[in-house]
Amino acid sequence: xxQLRKDIISGRWVIVAAERSKxxxxxxxxxxxxxxxxxxxxxxxxxxxxxxxxxxxxxxLRAEGTKPDEPGWRVRVxxxxxxxxxxxxxxxxxxxxxxxxxxxxxxxxxVIENPDHDLELADLDAGHIRxxxxxxxxxxxxxxxxLHYRYVQVFKNKGKEAGASLSHPHSQIVATPIVPKRVKxxxxxxxxxxxxxxxxVFCRIIREETAAKERLVYRNDHVLVKxxxxxxxxxxxxxxxxxxxxxxxxxxxxELDGLADALKTALTRLKTVLADPPFNxxxxxxxxxxxxxxxxVDVEKAYHWHIEILPVLTRVAGFExxxxxxxxxxxxxxxxxxxxVGGSGSVG
Amino acid sequence: xxQLRKDIISGRWVIVAAERSKxxxxxxxxxxxxxxxxxxxxxxxxxxxxxxxxxxxxxxLRAEGTKPDEPGWRVRVxxxxxxxxxxxxxxxxxxxxxxxxxxxxxxxxxVIENPDHDLELADLDAGHIRxxxxxxxxxxxxxxxxLHYRYVQVFKNKGKEAGASLSHPHSQIVATPIVPKRVKxxxxxxxxxxxxxxxxVFCRIIREETAAKERLVYRNDHVLVKxxxxxxxxxxxxxxxxxxxxxxxxxxxxELDGLADALKTALTRLKTVLADPPFNxxxxxxxxxxxxxxxxVDVEKAYHWHIEILPVLTRVAGFExxxxxxxxxxxxxxxxxxxxVGGSGSVG
Numbered sequence: 029x030x031q032l033r034k035d036i037i038s039g040r041w042v043i044v045a046a047e048r049s050k051x052x053x054x055x056x057x058x059x060x061x062x063x064x065x066x067x068x069x070x071x072x073x074x075x076x077x078x079x080x081x082x083x084x085x086x087x088x089l090r091a092e093g094t095k096p097d098e099p100g101w102r103v104r105v106x107x108x109x110x111x112x113x114x115x116x117x118x119x120x121x122x123x124x125x126x127x128x129x130x131x132x133x134x135x136x137x138x139v140i141e142n143p144d145h146d147l148e149l150a151d152l153d154a155g156h157i158r159x160x161x162x163x164x165x166x167x168x169x170x171x172x173x174x175l176h177y178r179y180v181q182v183f184k185n186k187g188k189e190a191g192a193s194l195s196h197p198h199s200q201i202v203a204t205p206i207v208p209k210r211v212k213x214x215x216x217x218x219x220x221x222x223x224x225x226x227x228x229v230f231c232r233i234i235r236e237e238t239a240a241k242e243r244l245v246y247r248n249d250h251v252l253v254k255x256x257x258x259x260x261x262x263x264x265x266x267x268x269x270x271x272x273x274x275x276x277x278x279x280x281x282x283e284l285d286g287l288a289d290a291l292k293t294a295l296t297r298l299k300t301v302l303a304d305p306p307f308n309x310x311x312x313x314x315x316x317x318x319x320x321x322x323x324x325v326d327v328e329k330a331y332h333w334h335i336e337i338l339p340v341l342t343r344v345a346g347f348e349x350x351x352x353x354x355x356x357x358x359x360x361x362x363x364x365x366x367x368x369v370g371g372s373g374s375v376g
Numbered sequence: 377x378x379q380l381r382k383d384i385i386s387g388r389w390v391i392v393a394a395e396r397s398k399x400x401x402x403x404x405x406x407x408x409x410x411x412x413x414x415x416x417x418x419x420x421x422x423x424x425x426x427x428x429x430x431x432x433x434x435x436x437l438r439a440e441g442t443k444p445d446e447p448g449w450r451v452r453v454x455x456x457x458x459x460x461x462x463x464x465x466x467x468x469x470x471x472x473x474x475x476x477x478x479x480x481x482x483x484x485x486x487v488i489e490n491p492d493h494d495l496e497l498a499d500l501d502a503g504h505i506r507x508x509x510x511x512x513x514x515x516x517x518x519x520x521x522x523l524h525y526r527y528v529q530v531f532k533n534k535g536k537e538a539g540a541s542l543s544h545p546h547s548q549i550v551a552t553p554i555v556p557k558r559v560k561x562x563x564x565x566x567x568x569x570x571x572x573x574x575x576x577v578f579c580r581i582i583r584e585e586t587a588a589k590e591r592l593v594y595r596n597d598h599v600l601v602k603x604x605x606x607x608x609x610x611x612x613x614x615x616x617x618x619x620x621x622x623x624x625x626x627x628x629x630x631e632l633d634g635l636a637d638a639l640k641t642a643l644t645r646l647k648t649v650l651a652d653p654p655f656n657x658x659x660x661x662x663x664x665x666x667x668x669x670x671x672x673v674d675v676e677k678a679y680h681w682h683i684e685i686l687p688v689l690t691r692v693a694g695f696e697x698x699x700x701x702x703x704x705x706x707x708x709x710x711x712x713x714x715x716x717v718g719g720s721g722s723v724g
Binding site for chain 2 (some may be wrong): 033034035036037038039040041042043044045046052055112125126127179181183184185189190191192200202204208209210211213214217218221229232233236256257258259260262263301302305308309310311312336338339341343344345346347349350351352353354355356357358359360362366
């Protein structure tokens with residue numbers, strides 16, 4: 029069973045998932061943790077026809093009349109075969125002296141975005157991207173019915189350098205019994221700014237960035253795409269809904285089209301400008317609305333869900349680990365200029 | 377001029393150093409940011425005889441009678457040729473609407489640890505490692521005379537995967553006009569625990585870990601090496617001085633021998649157990665003691681300097697960026713068992 033452990037000084041939690049690999053030899057260059065011999069031999073467990081090679085599906089969009097774990101699906105959700113956390117009842121926090129830990133209870137699922145191994149999220153039509161987003165919403169809703177899953181993190185690792193161990197396009201969903209530190213930080217930060225100005229800081233950012241223009245990438249009736257003023261990574265983007273809303277799971281039917289269009293645009297521009305770079309994508313939303321909110325912030329008013337797209341072009345090194353500062357070698361305004369145009373040529 | 381920008385929600389600062397590279401093409405796979413054509417052609421600016429290829433040295437341990445920027449040195453400190461921050465007077469914080477920034481003022485130096493291109497820090501004798509540590513202390517002392525350099529971060533990136541752009545063994549020193557978020561977090565965390573128990577939490581950890589034994593790696597009269605209970609990365613280590621002290625720069629002469637011995641032991645074990653892995657090393661100490669302490673914590677009592685050694689064996693991906701959680705696939709107790717023995721074979 030994995031274990032959740034707390035660093036009492038920083039408040040950071042880690043998952044010790046020792047079953048995943050154990051011996052130092054596993055980390056020697058030749059046996060890199062990412063090496064997946066099966067896929068290297070041309071086998072992909074996420075491809076159509078290999079449904080029996082994943083754990084049984086928990087959800088799928090499939091053609092009428094087709095059966096679970098058989099072909100006929102458009103989007104398929106399965107439990108992760110090597111989960112970081114395992115489903116179970118609410119874990120109790122345990123302590124001994126300065127140590128704090130709990131059982132590694134949680135959810136870890138994989139969303140196979142489409143049956144075609146070679147079609148990336150950016151390559152799908154907006155209708156299919158919309159369907160993937162809707163699957164995220166449905167899974168979040170279902171997981172949050174169990175109140176001890178305090179936070180549901182949806183994310184995507186694209187490319188080996190971004191941590192993807194399989195190349196077939198997929199996203200992941202991890203639910204934790206603790207509201208994560210990074211989410212809390214954003215909520216506290218937004219809460220502090222809300223108390224000060226009586227307005228959601230993300231709504232203010234939308235207004236100011238729309239006026240300033242220089243960091244804008246794209247905008248439609250429902251969503252704005254921009255490069256953040258203090259982005260950590262070159263060509264980092266934020267996809268922010270125009271309507272104030274704390275929960276991604278509450279995005280409305282009519283807004284999903286705009287979101288799919290904006291996401292497709294952002295990912296296509298990234299792909300064009302940077303020649304298909306590895307990236308991480310994360311959805312940040314408020315913690316499980318049915319559970320107790322331990323943050324003492326009125327999240328519905330102060331927090332605003334959004335997507336972060338983080339290209340993997342630079343390395344996080346000693347300076348970043350030591351300080352929490354990041355060095356961004358591309359001015360956000362320059363990145364936005366390229367991303368607005370979408371080509372890799374020179375810009376004005 | 378680089379710029380320091382603040383993310384107002386998270387409080388994180390980033391350095392936008394746009395001179396370093398600019399065009400999307402620089403990030404295309406073939407032209408990876410790390411590519412250093414000169415070194416690839418067998419040229420190393422840090423090797424003996426190439427002193428004129430670095431900016432003029434600011435400090436060196438050299439044989440009597442030898443001149444600056446000529447051979448004869450054992451340890452040599454030069455300004456970084458591509459600095460993240462530039463020396464200058466205290467920068468003023470500027471704001472416009474929600475944006476906050478300041479000029480990218482700071483210090484960025486490189487400590488060339490020894491003249492031999494192929495001798496890593498772990499390979500040097502303890503006496504030479506002691507000399508390198510002493511150079512760190514001297515540089516910190518000198519930089520902190522300028523009060524607006526609020527924090528001095530000493531770090532080492534070893535190996536390309538850990539962010540090193542040159543392979544000749546070296547460390548780096550970056551001073552910032554702001555106390556970094558990660559350092560503040562540790563100070564606030566330690567301060568909170570100090571108020572609660574009236575004792576430095578690091579001193580308590582030393583006592584409890586010494587008693588528990590299972591995460592200990594090494595101990596001498598002055599220093600303890602351990603694997604942290606909630607470490608983020610497999611085989612992560614902490615080097616902690618036994619005597620309570622907030623400042624690395626105040627480590628005493630008689631303690632430096634013990635520190636050099638412990639550091640050599642830790643790095644040699646890591647090298648043996650994991651076949652010379654890439655790693656980051658950072659020194660965490662309290663902010664500039666001569667400047668004003670903005671943390672409202674009695675750092676001299678509550679904080680305890682230490683070294684973090686972070687092997688680069690796993691990838692930071694979407695889940696980590698989204699949550700701040702880390703997944704450690706090796707139980708710290710297992711890692712410590714291997715690191716105590718120092719071989720890569722099986723352990724009990």
